[in-house]
Structure formats: C-alpha cells, structure tokens
Amino acid sequence: MIDSMKEARFPAMTVTDPARFGRVAVLLGGTSSEREVSLDSGAAVLAALQSRGVDAHAVDGIPALVDEIRAGKVDRVFNILHGSHGGGEDGVLQGVLDQLGVPYTGSGVLGSALSMDKIRTKQVWIAEGLPTPRFIRIPAGGDVRAAAFALGFPVFLKPSSEGSSVGVARILDESALDAAEKIAGEYGGEMLMEQMVRGDEFSVPVIGDRALPSIRIVPKGEWYDYHAKYIADDTQYITPGLEGDDEAEIRRLAHAGFVSAGCSGWGRVDVMRDVERGFQLIEVNTAPGMTSHSLVPKSARVLGIEFDELCWRILEQTMGEGDLA
Template identity: 50%
Template structure:
C-alpha cells in the first residue's frame, strides 16, 4: 500500500456547474471521506466557488476528479491540469472529450467494427417520419453531451419524437436518436486495464433512469451477472476494446445492452463514473475483494510517477 505522504496534498474536485452537480457532490464527498480515513492530506474543492484560480491557490500535488458532466468530465479541466503539470485521475484530454460526445464515441466504435446501435444527430430540420423509417421504433432520444440519463426519452410513437427532441434540447444543443435495444442492461468497470465483473442492472420500472441510478432502493444489481463464463469473457473483451478505442486511461465504465438474440451493443463510456453508495464501480470492485477505501487509493495511485498511467496523459 502506498504511504499517505507519497501522495502529497490531494484535492478532490467535485460539485461544479453541470446538471450532474448533485451526484458529483455525493461522489466527491464519499471520496474525500475515504481519503481522510486513510490519513491522506486531502481537501475538497468545488470549482463553482472560485473556478480554476481557487484550485490553483490550494497548491495540489495531485487532483482526484470527482466531477461528472461538462466542465469536469469533458477534457476542459484535464487540459488545464496538463498545462499546470498537476497529475490527475482518469482519462486525458482527448479521451475525456471524446467519451463525453456520445455520437463521436459511437463513430469511433463503428469504424473499428465494434457493435453499437444505429444513431444520428438531430436538429430542427429533422424529418421525424423519415427518422422513424430509418432507425425504427422504439428509439431513444437523448442529449449528446449529458450523463445520468438526463433528458433521455424512450420514444414508442412517431408523434412523440419532436416532443422528446425538444425535451433533450433543454439539456444540450446537440441531440441524438439511437436505436433502442430491448433486453438486459450491463455495465463493466475497468481499472488500469483490469476488467471487473459485469453487473446486470434491473430497474424497478424497467428503465435505469436518474432516480433508479442514485436514489431507488428497489434497483437490483446482479453480481454475478448471470452470464455464462463464455459470455462474461466476451463482454469483458468487448468492454476493454471499447474503453481502449476511445483512449481511456486509469479507470472508467462501459455501458452495454444485450438483445434477445444474445448480441451485445455498446452504448457509452464513462470517464469519471459515480462513486456514491449506489454506484457501480465500487460494487464491482467489492465483488472481487477491493473495498471502497482500497478502490479510492488504487485510483489515486494512477497519478503517481511509478504508475503505468503517467501524470501527463499524452
């Protein structure tokens, strides 16, 4: 185990100004408490208070990024830390920006032959009937640069398409349509190229939405997932390929659907996953004997010079 003094001063950055602020505050609070428990010199910082100058004033030796969404998960904070030569957790500038953009992430996956549902960008000129003919119903309408299923609608009729698009526009100027995959939902976590056991998620209303993710006690997380050994291995290999295709580093999570024929379909990659009491990465880690405190330190270890992930993410 790394001695606490080797980390120097750690600043946990959480909160921020994105629509996922509340979840970020929960994640960052849990990480902060864990690092304090481990005897590490740590302080929490909310960039909504004084922006980048406030962070610089704290003189961090390294940063644990617990921000979700734009302003923290999209490469902007990562770029600033690169210029300041401050090591940080998670993926670098390119992978963070790419992972935040679901359309471009899917374009990379498709170019590499990785399975992801058909999708396209939408705007005010979209012909809704033609869209329904191309992608089929039901389909998913969602913001391109949001997480936590915010602004997402599963549309089952042509008449509801424009309304769903307008709803998503409240969250992001970029909105996409995606073929809906009816089936089982899985999530796979990766820590420094180690693929953790897959989790199958069963939401009480059949839709793993914001409430089901963070607050419902009725959401079921199946660990082990119930997959055969062969299918578990296939899913792990696909998830790692998807993670690496985007250029992710350190840690992250890949979300996947499985259709009725048994095919896996990549939905998105998360480069700064949740670390709340309901979060998936801690659950997967605990299943193989890595408790929350050890997980937090292992993620922080990726910022150390001896780690396979250097302080700069070039």
C-alpha cells in the same frame, strides 16, 4: 475464491504511505447538470481517502481548483466532477491540469472529450468494428420525427454530451414524438437518436488495464432512468452479471470500447445484450459516480476491494515513475 480472484486481477498496491500522495484535491460539484451527483460522489471519496490518512480536501469546481494550484495547495487531483459545461469529463479540466503540470485521476484530454460526445464515440467504435446500436445524429434544431421514422420505432433520444440519463426520451411509437420534440427543443444542442436495444442492461468498470466483473442492472420500472440510478432502492444489481464465456466476452468488449475511445485510468462502460444482435456498446463514463448507488464500488467489492481501497487504487494511478522511486 474471491481472494484468489483479487490476487489474480490486482497486484499489490504500489503506494503504502499516504504521505507519498502529497496534498490531494478531491474535485467535486462544479456547474454542470450533474452537480448534485458529483457532490455526493465527492463527499464519499473524500471521506474514504481521509480514513486512510491521505491529506485530502474538497474543492468545488474548476476555477477554485486553479486558485488552489496557484497558491501551492495541490499536488494531485482526484477528479470526481461529472458532465460537461463546468463538469470535469469533457477534456477542458484535463487540458488545464496538463498545462499546469498537476497529475489527476482518469482519462486525459482525448479520452475525456471523445467519450463525453456519444456520437463521435460511436463513430470510432464503428470504425474499429465494435458493435453499437444504429443511430442518427440530429443537429440543434434538426428533425426529430424524420430521424425516428428513418431508424424505426422504438428508439431513444438523448443529448450527445450529457450523462446520468439527463434529457433522455424513450420513443416507443409515433405518439411519443411530440414530447420528444419538446425535450430536444429545451435542450437546444446536438442530439443522438439510436435504436432501442431489447435485452439485458450491463455496466463494466475498468481500472487501469483490467475490466472488473460486469453488473447486470434490473430496474423495477421499465428502464434505468435517473430515478432508478440515484433515488430508488428497488433496482437490483447482480454482480457478476454473467458467467463463463459470456462474462469473459463482455469484459473483453468493454475494455476494447474503453481503449478505442482513448480512455485510460478508470471508468465504466455501459453495454446491453440485444436478444438478436448480442452485446452492444452504449457509452463510456470517464468519471463514474461513487455514491451508495454507484456501480464501480459494487463490482470492486466482488473482488474483495472495499470502497476506501478502491479510491486509493484509483489515486495510485496518478503516480508517475519518479513519484514511486
């Protein structure tokens, strides 16, 4: 069954000789708040590519990458930087590489910049008629209390442009507002407050024009926070997360959310199923984690695609028609 699913959803690989990729920089680390996760992801990707004979080497951060490109040491980039402000998901890196004429994995400038901004992504989804929880934008120094009372408890407060559950506060009632205000003050930037979805949590990877099997996330604690994502060993991941029409619908919705946000290449869309409102798009990650706890490899494995092949297939998408001729 898995073999037939793999054949139906994934064509034969377009590159069979690793030398065709040339010199590949696995871009990791950087200076964002997600540096440590990126280092772990990058180490795993680097080992996988090298195991298949790819001439790959690690490069830590964007300035070092630019130096290597100028020195003629890079033909293409596997971007596994996470986050913004020195991470590689906010469009800055993509603009640099476009100008330098170096192909790279993942979304381009528009998709990267837009999806890093949770508020603007949700505005696009609403304009496209796609479901997402109600929210309020809170500017730097804005009134967290007023936003919470306007939406009604419970709500989530999160930075508009961070990932990996960095700076997220769960506000169940008025007693949690003091702590939430402190988090917002420490972050100092624009915040998103959105209605809490009561229901199951899912994530749907996307590679090229295909949505992979969904993953239902069942943390042992009350919610899927940083600890549950990267540290705990008791979080359950059920793949595929749904069956039949429900599974088809969540994949369709995730792919629509991915494309409408201007994304391409590969990524992951987080979705929740509210007990009353059904599926709700939460956010897009354009350079998902690739660690032992990461979701994209778990989903790909259901289709018979192991980690090294997954990295190869992601890298393949950097090859233009001229490269494949």
